[in-house]
Amino acid sequence: MARFLKLRTPILTVALMALLLAVLSACASPQNTFDPKSDATDSILTIYILVTVVASVVGFAVLAAMVWLIIKFRAKPGVPAKQIHGNTKLEIAWTIAPIFILLIIGIPTMYWIAGTAEDPAPNVLEVEATGHQWWFEFTYPGMGLDGGDLITANELVIPVGRDIRVTLYSDDVVHSFWVPQLVGKTDMIPGRTNVLQTFNAYEPGLYYGQCAEFCGTAHALMRFRVNVKTSADFSTWADAHNAGPAAPEPGTAAARGSLGFATCSGCHAISGTAAQGRIGPDLSLFGERSTIAAGILDNTDANLKAWIGDVRSIKPIPEGARFMPTFNDGTLDEGQIADIAAYLNSLTAE
Numbered sequence: 001m002a003r004f005l006k007l008r009t010p011i012l013t014v015a016l017m018a019l020l021l022a023v024l025s026a027c028a029s030p031q032n033t034f035d036p037k038s039d040a041t042d043s044i045l046t047i048y049i050l051v052t053v054v055a056s057v058v059g060f061a062v063l064a065a066m067v068w069l070i071i072k073f074r075a076k077p078g079v080p081a082k083q084i085h086g087n088t089k090l091e092i093a094w095t096i097a098p099i100f101i102l103l104i105i106g107i108p109t110m111y112w113i114a115g116t117a118e119d120p121a122p123n124v125l126e127v128e129a130t131g132h133q134w135w136f137e138f139t140y141p142g143m144g145l146d147g148g149d150l151i152t153a154n155e156l157v158i159p160v161g162r163d164i165r166v167t168l169y170s171d172d173v174v175h176s177f178w179v180p181q182l183v184g185k186t187d188m189i190p191g192r193t194n195v196l197q198t199f200n201a202y203e204p205g206l207y208y209g210q211c212a213e214f215c216g217t218a219h220a221l222m223r224f225r226v227n228v229k230t231s232a233d234f235s236t237w238a239d240a241h242n243a244g245p246a247a248p249e250p251g252t253a254a255a256r257g258s259l260g261f262a263t264c265s266g267c268h269a270i271s272g273t274a275a276q277g278r279i280g281p282d283l284s285l286f287g288e289r290s291t292i293a294a295g296i297l298d299n300t301d302a303n304l305k306a307w308i309g310d311v312r313s314i315k316p317i318p319e320g321a322r323f324m325p326t327f328n329d330g331t332l333d334e335g336q337i338a339d340i341a342a343y344l345n346s347l348t349a350e
Ligand SMILES: [Cu+2]
Pocket: 131, 134, 174, 175, 176, 211, 212, 213, 214, 215, 219, 222
């Protein structure tokens, strides 16, 4: 029994670890940095593997030497300990060996770091990303109507196979821009312009991004998506964004909602319409978005209605003029909220 008690802790630990392994290995891993989907994250992974392999070799070598020394020079009854003072050969060896090890790590690392400063391809797509408490805004200079800005929010849409260069700004506090599978991670600092390493996405898809610098109460809920499209789909999206929505059919929920949206247009813009507010996220082509509320909820009718009704039930947003007000306090009734939701979801590229 006593023996079993002694054994219990290690057995429990091993069982727990096995359970964790089983549970975690079933996870979908949209933020897995071991599964890079761009040239930028590919080189980050290469450096990571190189450093890990070298560090493991050094670690095991030191451990093995230690075990060997402990056994060889253990206390033996009747044998007095040998007194040793210095060993020039050994000292030269353990000075030179680390120099080589650091060169093995340092040269390739420097090579890739220099690569991040290389000029991008001439057809590079320039995007500006601005961090707000607690959402992301994306501006494509020159791609909007009449050579103006095309602006979207919380879903960065980019073409596959083309160099992308993102310039980073912040509107309030320090945020950080991170898309683990595509590019990472650079701070967005108020009053300072940072430029993200140029990256080139390998495949179309939806990639997870998030703010990686604590920025206030809703920091953990400040996410976004990168929607990588084929170049044809990217152009279709940009054209539809600029063209603005077709007028909704009279008498439908969407038509009523388009009128009700006047309540919101002081803060939100929908290109091609009278709504041109810039305090909150641009909602053009909102029906194309996969998520709402800065990437935390799927874009479903129920979630959208809940968000419009009471944002504070979803995000800890302080009461204040610059944030979205609560609307189910009598400002809008359920029917009006449903109509506005229908209108927003009718904003698609077709
Ligand atoms: Cu943030």
